[in-house]
Amino acid sequence: MRIFLSLFVLVTLANSSALIAADRPNIIVMMTDDQRHDFLSCAGHPFLKTPNMDRIAKEGFRYTNMFVTNALCAPSRATLMTGQYSHKNGVRDNLGTKLNPDAPWLPDELRKLGYEVAFCGKSHVPGHFREKTWDYYFGFRGQGDYLKPVIAESGPDGKIGPDKPYEGWMDDVVTDRAIAWMTQRQEGGTTKGKKPFVLFLFFKAPHRAWQPAPRNKDLYADAVVKKPALWDDPGAGKPRAFLQAANMFGQYPDTKDYDGMVRDYCRCITGVDDNVGRVLKALDDTHLADDTAVMYTSDNGFFMGEWQRFDKRFMHEPSIRVPLLVKLPKSLTGYRDGGSKLDPMVLNVDIAPTVLELAGGAAPAAMQGRSVLPLARAPRPGPVPPEGKPRExxxxxxxxxxxxxxxxxxxxxxxxxxxxxxxxxxxxxxxxxxxxxxxxxxxxxxxxxxxxxxxxxxxxxxxxxxxxxxxxxxxxxxxx
CATH class of the missing domain: 3.30.1120.10 (Arylsulfatase, C-terminal domain)
Structure with missing residues (x-):
């Protein structure tokens, strides 16, 4: 294993040489909350429309077998930021377990590489990432509120101010500030002389309880909501540990109307898609699109009626599978055509190493994932190098x-x-x-x-x- 890792680091550094020599790309990492892998129109959803997410997939790649290593909000976010499993980074649950101070921290690694780094949105990890160093911070505590959210912002000195209320829908407000930070870095329409940036934009939607943006409150009203094929499956033969869980539809007030819940879930995703579109438009308008890598994923999946259950946590497919869309800057060549679907199994623990490869660096040895970029490279003659082989x-x-x-x-x-x-x-x-x-x-x-x-x-x-x-x-x- 050590030999494989050493070879992987050497090959990664070799493949990153072009990035180190040239201007490094900007990077945007977007994450939703509780969005399962098949709730995108590009994944074949029957009525949900996600044109902006689809654009990332069309101009880049969609990894069709992307999984999380612990299907829960805080652990998954900590894994993305550390490149480590929950047992290693310390954030094991949503009950207050804290980040291990010795865990690698992706934003710090990026700053070492000369990047400015911003965080906007939901962390859910104890401390709300506020003890960390940011070039810009605009985040909220816990789950936050969809409407009239309470959020804290950092000032020019980097110090994070008090939490205060804002008018509007949470993800609209957060995206406003993210775009403002990203675009205000330019002077006279250029980023010449500026450091490259990484923006972590973590949305609240579509987390329960589902409260769509007012503009989308009547969307999909006439859509036909079909229950999954497993709705009437009793789960015969499954362990008591699965069957006794309190995640059945109807056990909570906001899960008694299945059709209404699915529509609101989709309306919330549409609100996210609206904001993904705003980010992509801002990149186009500021002429940054060709020089920016964009990644889109979710912190975990979600049961939507399989065995009449909702929520996540379990290791079953609806819970652990999430989207992963990656669009590369034009300076990177030798990759598959835009719109490619990639089937190898990839994990949320892989995102940090992927971001570091994009930034021209290598993942610290303490990170437990590996970059997903080699899996997207166009086929070449000869044997597949170790980093290009899918995990088994x-x-x-x-x-x-x-x-x-x-x-x-x-x-x-x-x-x-x-x-x-x-x-x-x-x-x-x-x-x-x-x-x-x-x-x-x-x-x-x-x-x-x-x-x-x-x-x-x-x-x-x-x-x-x-x-x-x-x-x-x-x-x-x-x-x-």
Whole structure:
């Protein structure tokens, strides 16, 4: 593994030489909250329209198998910013676990490379990223409010001022400030002599409880909302640890109207898409588009009625799969054509190394992901270099139990291109050592749990060994 990492760093540095020699690109990383992978029009959604997200995919790439390593808000955001799994960076749940001060911090690495770095929007991590150094900060505490949000802003001296209320819809307000910071850096229509920038723009939408921007409140009113094929599946054969979770439709007041909930969820995503369009237009208007890389993703997926459930947390596909759209600056050549769909499995732990490669640097050894850019390079004659080979398996972890809301047990698992093994290990006692096994090639909806079938003992044992090897490689530990 150490040999592979050394080769990977050397190849990454070699491939980054053009970026170091030339002007480095600006980079924008956008993240939504709870947007599952198939809720984009470019992913085939039947009525949701996301023309601006689609534009990123059309002019760049859509990674169709993008996953999060812990399907929960705060942990996922910490993973993006550190390039580390939750057990390593310290932010394991939404209950207040804090960032490990020794964890690598992507914005600091970017500043070392000569970038100005701004954060706008939702962090959800304790401290709200306010203890960190920013060239500009405009962020809010916790979940924030969709309407009349309360937000804190940094001044010219870099100090973050008090929280204060703003008129408008949260993501509109946040995007206003993000665009203002990005465009005001220019003087006389040029960025000549300016440092390149990285903007982290983290939206609130479409997090529950769904409150669309007023302009979109009647959108999709006539859309036909279809329940998923798994709506009436009782989950027979699934462990009690899955079936006892408090995430059923109707258990909470805002989930009793399924059609209305789906429409509002889509309306919130449309509000995000409006703001993605504003960012792209600002890049066009300021002539920065050709020199700026744009990435778009989400912090986790979301059940939308599979087994009549909502929310995320579990390792099932609706919960762990998210969008990943990447548009590269024109200076980068040798990549696949715009509009390409890329199937290799990539993770949120990969985003930090990807951003650093774009910036002309290399990921610190403490980061646990790898850049996704080699997977987008145009095929070349000869053998595929190590960094261009897709991963064969990856590790998942979830820690938030007990909690006051959804009662989802701690679990971990391994996913390959064909198999998924999930282990509920602690607590409570009666749910320990429950397992799920799915043949994703033949059962992509995860209907049939094969874990307890005698014929599958060999497969379970092999996947357990793979998971153990990944845990050892990642330094994964059980957290009580």
């Amino acid at each position: 398996a990856w590790y998942y972890e979830y820690f938030e139990f007990p909690d006051v809301s959804h009662n989802v047990n701690k679990h971990r698992g391994v996913r390959t291109t064909k198999w998924k093994l999930i282990h509920y290990y602690d607590p409570p006692f009666q749910f320990q050592n429950e397992w799920e096994l799915y043949d994703l090639a033949n059962d992509p909806e995860e209907r049939v749990n094969l874990a307890n079938r005698p014929a599958m003992k060999g497969t379970v044992k092999e996947l357990q060994a793979t998971m153990d090897a990944l845990r050892k490689e990642l330094g994964a530990t059980d957290v009580k």
